Amino acid sequence: MVGIVVVSHSRKIAEGIHELAVQVAGTAAGRIIAAGGMMDGGIGTDAIMISERIRTANDGEGVVVLADIGSGIMSAEMAIELLEEEKIDVRLADAPIVEGAIAASVEAACGSSIDNVIQAAEETRSMSKRY
Amino acid sequence: MSARVYECLKYIGEKIIENREYLTNLDREIGDADHGVNMARGYTAVIEKADTDNPDIGGILKKAGMTLLSTVGGASGPLYGTAYMEAAKVLAGKESITEEDFGKALESAIAGIQKRGKSVKGEKTMLDALIPAFDAYTQRIAEGGGLTDGLECACKAAEEGVEYTKTIAATKGRASYLGERSIGHQDPGATSAMITLKAIRDFIKG
Numbered sequence: 001m002v003g004i005v006v007v008s009h010s011r012k013i014a015e016g017i018h019e020l021a022v023q024v025a026g027t028a029a030g031r032i033i034a035a036g037g038m039m040d041g042g043i044g045t046d047a048i049m050i051s052e053r054i055r056t057a058n059d060g061e062g063v064v065v066l067a068d069i070g071s072g073i074m075s076a077e078m079a080i081e082l083l084e085e086e087k088i089d090v091r092l093a094d095a096p097i098v099e100g101a102i103a104a105s106v107e108a109a110c111g112s113s114i115d116n117v118i119q120a121a122e123e124t125r126s127m128s129k130r131y
Numbered sequence: 132m133s134a135r136v137y138e139c140l141k142y143i144g145e146k147i148i149e150n151r152e153y154l155t156n157l158d159r160e161i162g163d164a165d166h167g168v169n170m171a172r173g174y175t176a177v178i179e180k181a182d183t184d185n186p187d188i189g190g191i192l193k194k195a196g197m198t199l200l201s202t203v204g205g206a207s208g209p210l211y212g213t214a215y216m217e218a219a220k221v222l223a224g225k226e227s228i229t230e231e232d233f234g235k236a237l238e239s240a241i242a243g244i245q246k247r248g249k250s251v252k253g254e255k256t257m258l259d260a261l262i263p264a265f266d267a268y269t270q271r272i273a274e275g276g277g278l279t280d281g282l283e284c285a286c287k288a289a290e291e292g293v294e295y296t297k298t299i300a301a302t303k304g305r306a307s308y309l310g311e312r313s314i315g316h317q318d319p320g321a322t323s324a325m326i327t328l329k330a331i332r333d334f335i336k337g
Contacts, residue, residue, distance in 0.1 A: 044169070044204020047212065048197060070305060071206035074247055078200060078209040 002108040002117045003057025004032040006101050007050055007067040007076045011037030017066075017101050025105035032105050033057045045072045050079035054090050062089030062114035064121060066101045091118055099124035132227040133186045139334045140181060140195055144174030146330040147323065154326075157319040161306040165205050166319040173203035173211070189223030192216070206304060207320060210244050210257065217243030230278040237265050237285075248303060255301035255313060257320035263288040264328055282332035289325040296321045 004021065008014040014036025022029045035053040038044045050065075057063045067076040073092070080090050091114065093100050100121040107120035147154075147170045154167030177195045185191050196215030200208055218236035225232065241261050245251065252262045267288035268281040276284070296318035301307045306318070 038204050039201070042204065045208070046201045046204070047209055048201035071204075071209060074206055074209040075200070078213065078247065 001027070001031050001059065001111060002061050002104075002114045003054075003059065003063040004101060004104050004108060004117075005050065005053050005057050005063055005065045006032070006034050006036070006097065007045060007065060007072050007079075008034075008036040008097065009043050009045055009068060009072055011041055013068065013097075017098055020098075021101045021105040024102050025109040027105060027109040031057070031059075031108065032101070045075035047075040047078035047082065050075055051082040054079060054083060054088065055086070058088045058090070062091070064104050064108070064114065064117050065090060065092045066095060066097045066104065066121065067092060068097045089114055093118050093121035095121040095124050099127060133188055133191060134183070136188050136191050136228075137181050137183050139331060140191070141178050142334040143327050143330040144178045146326050147171055147174045150323075150326055154319050154323055157317055157322055161301065161309055161313045161316045162319060163205075163305055166207060166323065169203045169205045170207055170211075170323055173199045173208065176202040186226050187223065188225045188228060189219040189221075191219075192222060193219035206248070207323070209247055210320070213243040213247040214240035228278075230272050230276075230281055233278060234265070234269055234272055234281070237261075237268065241265055250303045253299060254303040255296050255299050255306060255318045255321070256303050257318070257324040259296050259299075259318065260289040260292040260321040260324040260328070263292045264324075279332070279335055282328070282335060286325070286329050286332050289321075289328050293317060293321045293325050 006014045006017045014034035018032055018034040021032050033053045035050045038046050054063050065076050067073045076092050103124045104117050104121040107117045151167035151171040155164055158164050158166035177198045180198050182191055182194045192215045196212045200212035217239040221236045221239045250256050252258050264285035268285040271281045271284040300311050301313040306313045
């Protein structure tokens with residue numbers, strides 16, 4: 001299964017999204033991994049920690065990363081670069097973090113390819129909240 | 132020489148730590164008031180965790196970059212982290228630095244920041260100090276100046292660049308949420324970049 005890594009400045013946001021995505025996708029908790037905040041629990045993002053979480057999330061089918069804002073995106077990109085030599089198919093989704101993580105998790109839990117998982121995440125960009 | 136590089140990193144760190152409140156106050160005006168705190172935390176870790184026995188200058192700088200990535204927390208983590216790691220690639224295997232090496236390392240560091248931040252000059256960022264500094268450095272070296280001369284010119288250009296950031300609106304980073312309201316305020320990232328260059332100059336001058 002394609003792994004999902006959720007990057008946020010806040011550990012609580014990342015863990016909350018993890019909890020929700022696992023519940024909605026009905027998948028093993030270990031396939032969706034939170035990478036929020038600093039190692040000491042403070043607000044911020046840590047590219048080294050994110051790269052380690054991506055490595056953990058990868059079972060050979062690749063990893064889709066969802067990130068929140070600003071330096072969260074920068075740290076996620078940095079983490080992906082740090083793994084360049086490791087032949088992990090890891091991609092950052094251009095998607096809102098909550099909706100994207102849930103859509104990607106559901107798609108990944110169905111056994112879809114990384115292309116389909118990232119597409120599912122990115123399609124949430126156009127989801128309207130006005131009915 | 133490698134020990135000198137560690138001493139220089141330590142000196143940069145001390146200057147950043149000295150300016151913690153100043154940088155944080157600048158960031159309070161147009162950002163989220165964490166630049167000084169974040170940078171000081173990062174450099175404290177850089178000083179603690181440095182490979183002081185490593186003869187390879189590239190190795191020392193790579194380690195510094197990796198440490199900043201995991202300790203700064205804000206945008207300056209991946210930005211300065213990338214800068215050090217790109218400079219490290221240029222200086223890999225070297226045990227001494229010529230004025231030409233320094234120029235190439237600075238050029239790569241700037242290219243790394245531009246790539247990481249998807250930014251160009253004129254967006255009220257650290258690039259507004261660093262790019263003019265690099266241009267001034269290169270010109271002085273081309274005229275036959277040495278490392279110290281080049282750094283004098285670089286620091287002067289960086290100072291002017293920092294002043295210039297007061298006149299423009301931010302279009303990148305947290306300050307861009309303020310748009311035109313950011314005019315009149317000095318950019319904290321450009322300021323920490325200037326402090327870094329001045330620390331290198333002062334360290335080399337001794």
